[in-house]
Amino acid sequence: MKIKRFLMSNAVPILFAFLCIAGIRLSGTPIATILSDVVNRFDRNILLVLSLIIPVTCGLGMNFGIVLGAMCGQMGLVFVTLMNLTGMTAILAAALIGLVTAVICGILAGKLLNRTKGQEMITSMIVGYFSNGIYQFIFLFLIGGVIHISHKIILSGGVGIKNTIDLSHLQYSLDNLKIFGLGGKVDVFTGIIFFAVFFAACMTISALRNRKFDRNYIIRTAICAVFVVASLIMTGQERFMMAKMLIRIPIPSFLLVTFFCWLITWFMKTKLGQDMRAIGHDRDVALASGIKVDQTRIIAVVISTVLAAWGQIMFYQNLGTVDAYYGHEKVGTFCVAAILIGGASVKKANIGHAILGTILFHLLYNVSPLASQKLFNDSMVGGYFRMTICYGVIAVALMLHVWESRNSGLKEKRGEKKSGKPAKAL
Amino acid sequence: MSVVRRKIREFGMPRIIIIAFILLILVGALLEGQDMATLISDSLVRVGQNMLMALAMLPTILVGAGLNMGIAIGIVSGILGGLISVELGLVGWGGLMFGILLAICAGTVGGFIYSLLLNRVRGSEMLIGNYLGSTVVYLMCMFWFAAPFKNPTIIWPMGGKGVRTTIPVSDFFEKVLNRFLMFKIGRVTIPTGLFLFVFLVCFLVYLFTKSRTGMILRTVGNNPSYAAMSGIHINKARIIGITLSTVLAAIGINVYAQSYGFYQTYEGPLTMAFTPMAAILLGGATMKNVKIRHAVIGTFLIQTLLTTALPVCNQLFPESNLSEVFRIIISNGIILYALTQAGGDRR
Numbered sequence: 001m002k003i004k005r006f007l008m009s010n011a012v013p014i015l016f017a018f019l020c021i022a023g024i025r026l027s028g029t030p031i032a033t034i035l036s037d038v039v040n041r042f043d044r045n046i047l048l049v050l051s052l053i054i055p056v057t058c059g060l061g062m063n064f065g066i067v068l069g070a071m072c073g074q075m076g077l078v079f080v081t082l083m084n085l086t087g088m089t090a091i092l093a094a095a096l097i098g099l100v101t102a103v104i105c106g107i108l109a110g111k112l113l114n115r116t117k118g119q120e121m122i123t124s125m126i127v128g129y130f131s132n133g134i135y136q137f138i139f140l141f142l143i144g145g146v147i148h149i150s151h152k153i154i155l156s157g158g159v160g161i162k163n164t165i166d167l168s169h170l171q172y173s174l175d176n177l178k179i180f181g182l183g184g185k186v187d188v189f190t191g192i193i194f195f196a197v198f199f200a201a202c203m204t205i206s207a208l209r210n211r212k213f214d215r216n217y218i219i220r221t222a223i224c225a226v227f228v229v230a231s232l233i234m235t236g237q238e239r240f241m242m243a244k245m246l247i248r249i250p251i252p253s254f255l256l257v258t259f260f261c262w263l264i265t266w267f268m269k270t271k272l273g274q275d276m277r278a279i280g281h282d283r284d285v286a287l288a289s290g291i292k293v294d295q296t297r298i299i300a301v302v303i304s305t306v307l308a309a310w311g312q313i314m315f316y317q318n319l320g321t322v323d324a325y326y327g328h329e330k331v332g333t334f335c336v337a338a339i340l341i342g343g344a345s346v347k348k349a350n351i352g353h354a355i356l357g358t359i360l361f362h363l364l365y366n367v368s369p370l371a372s373q374k375l376f377n378d379s380m381v382g383g384y385f386r387m388t389i390c391y392g393v394i395a396v397a398l399m400l401h402v403w404e405s406r407n408s409g410l411k412e413k414r415g416e417k418k419s420g421k422p423a424k425a426l
Numbered sequence: 427m428s429v430v431r432r433k434i435r436e437f438g439m440p441r442i443i444i445i446a447f448i449l450l451i452l453v454g455a456l457l458e459g460q461d462m463a464t465l466i467s468d469s470l471v472r473v474g475q476n477m478l479m480a481l482a483m484l485p486t487i488l489v490g491a492g493l494n495m496g497i498a499i500g501i502v503s504g505i506l507g508g509l510i511s512v513e514l515g516l517v518g519w520g521g522l523m524f525g526i527l528l529a530i531c532a533g534t535v536g537g538f539i540y541s542l543l544l545n546r547v548r549g550s551e552m553l554i555g556n557y558l559g560s561t562v563v564y565l566m567c568m569f570w571f572a573a574p575f576k577n578p579t580i581i582w583p584m585g586g587k588g589v590r591t592t593i594p595v596s597d598f599f600e601k602v603l604n605r606f607l608m609f610k611i612g613r614v615t616i617p618t619g620l621f622l623f624v625f626l627v628c629f630l631v632y633l634f635t636k637s638r639t640g641m642i643l644r645t646v647g648n649n650p651s652y653a654a655m656s657g658i659h660i661n662k663a664r665i666i667g668i669t670l671s672t673v674l675a676a677i678g679i680n681v682y683a684q685s686y687g688f689y690q691t692y693e694g695p696l697t698m699a700f701t702p703m704a705a706i707l708l709g710g711a712t713m714k715n716v717k718i719r720h721a722v723i724g725t726f727l728i729q730t731l732l733t734t735a736l737p738v739c740n741q742l743f744p745e746s747n748l749s750e751v752f753r754i755i756i757s758n759g760i761i762l763y764a765l766t767q768a769g770g771d772r773r
Contacts, residue, residue, distance in 0.1 A: 115766045122553040126762050129700070133754030140751060141743060159743060248489070384567035391564060395557035402547040 012393075013343045013356055020363045027370035032243040034366055039188075041362040043175070043253050045294070047311030048228035049335045049354045050260055051304045056349040057268065058166070058300035059280035061121040062336045062394075065109050065301070067128030070328035071135045075336065076309070077316055078139065078161060078324065082151050083329075086169040088177065091317055098309035102109075110298030117283075120396075121346075128332050136325055164321050165276035175250035189235035193228050196417025200224040219299045233343040241385030253314065261351045267303075276300055278348070337361060339391040346401040364389065429598050431752050438710055440760055444727050451734045458741050465615035468734040472621035475685035478678030478723040479629060479702035480709070486551070487633065487716040489667030490647035491544060493703045493761075496555035500675025501695040502566045502773075503532035508680045508689055509589070510582075512598050513577045522599040522684055529611065529676040537672025540663040563696050570691050588639045593689040600687050620685060627677065632718050634670075641665050648714065704728055704757035705763045731756070 008013065024034060050065065055063040076094035085093055109127050116123040143149065144159035153165050176184045186194070200221050207217050234240045267273045275296050278286040279387050287293050312331070339349055341364075342357020363384050372382030434442065449464055469580065479497065486494040494500075507529030511521050540558065547554050570589040575581050582588050594600075606619025645653045646663040654660055658668060668743045679698075683689045702725075706716070709724025739748035 112762070112766065116768075119553075119765060119768075122550075122556070123765050124760070125553070125556070126758055126765065129754065130758035130762050133758060135752045135753055141748060145743070338603065378571075381568055381571055384571070386566050387562055388564040388568065391557050391560040395554055395561050398554050398557065399547050400548065402550050425494070 009418075012341060012397075013360060016360045016364060020360060020367065021156060023175065023364060023367035023371045024374035026374055027367050028374055029367070029370050030242065031212075032246045034363070034370075035188075036248070037190050037366050038359065039247055040318060041251060041366065042358055044249055045061040045183075045311075045335065045338065045362065046257050046355065046358050047260060047314050048308055048331060049311075049338050049358050050257075050264065050351065051307030051311055052335055052339050052344075053349050053351065053354060054267075054276065054300050054307075055304045056344065056346065057273075058276040058297055059283065059347075060124075060256040060297060060300060060344045061111060062339075063124050063301065063304050064121060064332040065113075065127045066304060066308035066335060067332045068105045068109055068131050068326055069102050069285075069305035070099075070331040071131060072105055072305065073098040073309035073312030074316070074324070074328055075101055075135075077167065077313060077322055078153075078165065079168065080170070081153055081165055082149060082164060084151075090170040091174055091313065094313050095310055096402060098285055098294045099306055102306040102309040103302055103354055105165040106302030107298055109305065110301035114294045114297055119237040125332065135328075137323060161324055163324055165324050167316055167320050167322055170317055172250075174256070174314065174317050175253050176250040179252070185248040187216065187235075187244045187246070187250055188247035188250060189231040189244060191229045191251065191254075194251060196224040196227040196231075196259075198255075206343060231412060250318075253318070256314075264351060272296065272376050279379050333390060333394065334361070337393050340393050345397065345404075347405075361390075400416065436673065440708055440763060441710070441727065442601075444708060444731060448698050448727070448731050448734065453648070453729070454715050454738045455734060456736060460561055460737055460741070465737065466616040467577060467613075469730045470615075471617055471685055472626050472729040472733045474604075474617055475682045476678075476702065476705070477624045477722065477725045477730050478674055478681055479698070480705040480725045481631060482630060482674035482710070483715050484631065484635075484721055485643070485667040485670040485674070485708040486710060487706075488548055488643050488647050489664045490650060490713075491548075491555075491664060491668060491711065492554055492713060493706075494555060494668070494671045494675075495552045495699055495703070496540055496544075496559035496562075497671070497675045497699045497702065498559035498563050498695045499536045500672035501679045501698055503536045503564060503672065504529040504676035504679035505683075505689050505691060505695070506566075507532050508595075508683055509575065509593065509691075510579060510596065511722040512580060512593065512689075513575050515577065515598075517598050518600070519602055522602050522680065525599070526677055526680050529680050530673050533673040533676030534669055536676075537669035538665065540672060541668035542669055545661050545664055547560050553665070560696060563693065567692050579745065581625065590692050591692050591694070592688060593691065595683055595689065597686050602679065602684055604685050616683075620681070622683065627674070628718050628722065631674070632669075632690075635718070639663075639666065700757045700761070701728065701732075701753065707760050712764070713768045716724040728756070742753070 014303045024031065027034075048070070051066050052063055052068065055061070073094070076097035079097050080090040083093070109124065112127060113120045113123055132309040143161055144154050144157075148158075149159075153161050155162055172185075178184050203217060203220055203224075207213050234274055235244060269278065275286070275291045276299075278289070278291060279293055283293055308331070312328065316327075338357040338361035339354050340357065341361050342353035342355070344350070344353035344357065368389075369379040369382035369388040372385065373379045375381075455462065474580050478513065482497055482500060483493050486492060495607075506571060507527070508525040510528050511525030514524075515596035516524050540555075543558060544551050549567050572587075575589060580589055580593050582590055603619040603623050604617040606622070608618055609616055642653070642658055643666065645656075646658060646667075648659050650660055653663070679689075704727045706721050707724065708728055709720035709722065711717070711720040711724070732749065735752055736749040739752070742748070
């Protein structure tokens with residue numbers, strides 16, 4: 001019975017895990033090669049996916065408007081390139097520019113979403129498209145057209161910036177950052193040992209502070225220990241040599257991601273976070289109990305936008321070339337699809353969903369062209385297949401959400417109140 | 427003063443802004459010495475070829491399902507119909523009409539399934555319609571890839587398999603409608619046939635909205651609880667409205683293709699929904715009230731704007747796509763404005 005319930009509630013991730021396994025088998029590519037690519041993609045995308053969590057908790061649904069944040073991040077990267085900054089300085093400056101612009105954009109988007117309560121998802125989607133137009137206008141015409149700058153990334157006509165911007169001056173500067181001579185990119189086994197020890201240490205410290213050594217703590221520490229031992233054994237063996245050579249784990253970036261995960265968990269326990277949860281649960285009750293609903297919703301959108309801006313900076317510091325005009329366009333769709341594949345819904349999303357979803361989505365994203373190359377002798381079919389999956393997953397998840405909220409609405413006898421009003425269709 | 431203000435509000439702020447924009451661009455075109463006759467002729471053709479798409483938004487608003495963001499379903503059905511006609515090698519009027527006939531059939535099937543899905547998600551039709559539309563576009567991408575077409579115009583020249591990304595209809599039925607009874611006033615060309623056909627369809631839809639079924643659809647959209655109480659089958663009415671919308675889009679893409687000269691397959695239909703949506707909203711449609719003239723006026727305004735903006739922008743900023751950027755900003759801005767006007771729960 002318990003197993004059945006587990007399977008039912010995690011049907012989506014399990015289904016996609018099977019799809020991924022089938023894809024890996026069909027593609028016939030060594031697992032090490034695939035995993036090395038997935039680690040890279042995970043590094044690029046995880047922060048963007050994490051930025052979706054807080055709006056969901058606040059009852060805003062999936063924030064397709066993270067496109068806005070992604071644009072702010074890209075704006076930061078373009079400006080630091082124009083200023084000829086390099087390395088970590090460039091990344092920090094870009095993050096700062098991204099922060100400022102994202103806060104402004106987030107406030108504006110939040111105000112707009114407050115005017116369209118109940119239709120936030122579609123509004124945030126159109127906000128994304130609309131701001132894409134403004135963004136293109138700024139970088140195609142204002143830069144060079146109104147503000148005259150001469151730089152190698154400006155088009156030869158002197159107006160607008162180039163389609164692709166080379167970021168070799170800051171590529172990997174976060175991934176390869178060394179703290180006290182430690183860090184940078186390490187091979188997979190060292191990485192696992194590092195993080196296992198790190199998590200064990202964190203848990204021990206927190207257990208010492210609370211003076212609580214319960215069963216969960218022991219199990220978790222034991223799992224860490226198992227990982228350490230397994231990695232120590234595997235690292236010396238011949239057959240894992242390829243994995244050791246190919247898969248490189250960027251420790252600073254993953255530490256940063258861990259930090260953000262912790263920050264989100266911590267934030268959810270603060271007064272503000274609890275208010276958000278209350279609003280997500282029932283807006284009317286939250287308002288009645290004296291929570292400033294509109295203001296809190298704006299804060300949720302701002303946080304999401306800022307995280308997305310930083311996420312986009314992380315994305316491009318790993319990738320190394322900015323697709324200046326189209327790089328942000330599909331961010332919303334991809335990230336929402338990823339977190340949904342991880343098992344999240346429009347009402348509920350957590351860090352676990354984000355991490356699992358990012359891994360599964362990018363695994364599928366990676367193997368489907370390879371598999372279709374083998375099956376149909378053409379990689380395009382796989383490309384279309386993954387796009388179909390991406391959009392299909394979102395459509396199905398949204399439909400499920402509407403069905404569920406309708407059924408629960410009827411059960412709670414709130415159906416009468418709702419059907420009394422003419423159906424607002426948009 | 428208050429009368430003026432009321433008149434302005436009735437006329438609608440977005441329309442005033444857009445008309446001012448068009449005038450500005452026309453003045454710019456005159457100053458630049460653009461060929462005004464060509465500009466006007468081009469605008470007329472563009473208005474005609476895009477009007478049916480905007481009209482396709484009408485039935486869904488009528489039944490209270492909002493703008494049809496899944497219009498891509500109708501578009502791919504239409505392309506499928508048109509391509510079968512091309513595959514059979516039919517030319518001229520016969521080819522186009524057969525294509526439209528097949529498009530209507532395919533659109534009915536596609537629209538029926540789509541409406542069944544949308545009936546279960548009342549209240550979120552736009553959002554879900556958008557993702558359903560995109561899903562179908564990508565499903566069809568896989569279909570185009572493996573489609574059993576044989577005509578060399580349709581398939582790639584090499585490999586002999588798979589549909590091309592653009593299929594020219596120049597040897598089949600290009601501009602059949604546009605050329606019918608075409609005449610010139612001065613140097614301005616009037617595509618009479620195109621407008622005759624488009625207005626015929628508009629008139630048929632008008633008759634439909636005035637018929638008993640049309641009235642039922644309007645009641646369902648305006649006041650669903652009243653409709654339910656007076657014994658109207660709401661789901662049935664919504665199925666009719668959404669299917670009609672899909673069929674209109676399917677006809678629309680064929681009219682578009684015969685005028686434009688190409689069918690665009692694969693990811694082409696993905697972004698086609700936004701301009702027609704903006705058009706009907708600009709024409710004055712709201713989520714509660716929609717008329718045929720909203721689609722006509724809106725298409726006229728937005729397509730004139732986009733057509734005239736193109737050469738003027740190119741003159742100002744050569745080698746750029748400023749007009750494309752304009753299209754994105756204007757159409758999404760109008761949709762966004764309409765969303766905020768429709769208003770959510772105030773609290």
